[in-house]
Amino acid sequence: MAGKSERLPKFDRPPVVEVALVVQFPPLKGFTAAHLGLIWQRFRDRFANVEQHGPSQNRVERTGIKPIPQTLQLTFGGEQTVPRIWMVTKDNSELIQIQSDRFARNWRRYHNRDLDYPTFADQIRPAFVKEFDEFRKLIAELGFGELSIDQCEVTYVNHIRRNEVWSVHSELDRVFVGWSSEYPKIEDQAAESIACRVNHQIIDQGEFVGRLFIEIDSQYVVEKTNGSPQTDFVPIFNVNLVARGQPIGEGDKAVMRFIDLAHEVIVKSFAQVTTKAMHTAWGRTQ
């Protein structure tokens, strides 16, 4: 792992604000909200706070299928939906998400921009491995048997703040290589908001294993400057990179093989789709 990290792009001041590592599995039969409480009890010493949310929708990446924009899912009437819980650390920077068919481990710094990015190799990956292993063992103890992982996912959320390189959203070409400075004003008006979506397949040793989703949206974050009564609306580009796909190979290492590949794809592609001017602003060192 350390060897692979040395070849990937590195930045002194990466704009990443959240990283999530996720595994999906078939819904645990008989899993209820009571089991969520038992799980929180096991993690509560580290994740003291808990929140309840609706469950996330799981997806399976496939290739060779019909090019339809939507697929179908059946929801069964009378079925009680088991919620998703977030178990959150006291400083609000780390959390585990649990639902009947999903485990996610997140790091984030929306609430505190001064937090340093802890790096994938040094902290994010080992924390996921440790806590997912703990979760698996607990699930087995609770009588649900061995988890069978069918999809894995890595998400990086980046907030690219206005700086010396760009100042208004119509200057997306200064941030993203896929936008052009030749994009015209319409009726003398520059673009007010922009959204871009790009997908790529992820191939490993000649075989389809998943997809990379790149989403770029012009947004604003709300901030208060110290000592000022004014609220600032600071323009940002929210850049999400999500890699989702199947475990690679068989056995215990299959999940981490995909997660490591997904991390590599995300880090390399982020550097490829952003401009050299922004790399300088972020302090690219490799």
Next chain:
Amino acid sequence: MNAVQWVDYGRYTDSSTHGAERGMDRRRASRDVAPRLLVERDPKHAPWMNDIIARLNELTGLSEDWDSYGASVPSRAAANALLEVLAQTTSPETPRPAIVPSPHGHFQAEWHENGIDLEVEVVSPTHIDVLFSSNRDRWNKVLKSDLTSLVEAIDQLTT
């Protein structure tokens, strides 16, 4: 009464907490469907899709040991797994399959048309057993995420 929801294919899931903290839970919107079976015919999907949904609904109501040999109840997750595979691999002109529960709690879709026998058992979203037999060819494959050969086999049903 069950409901069918449209799920955007090709979007990522919201593993991040960004947006959810601000009360923008996008996933909630997709759950607000009328509690009825899908009745409008979407030209992208085969006309028998409603019938298949009704059949899956019926079969998930079976009891344990429904075959007197210890069969498991077909699960709702298995119903969704089969429905998704059918939605992604069939065309409006594909003949209607027969839907059969397996004793292990899964579903199988079967076609016996034009000299072709095709059986598709969706054991899980990433384990699909396919048995194909025609006058010219016979094969048995386990598909994970590349469904090319399944789509090609289903397309042969209409040629």
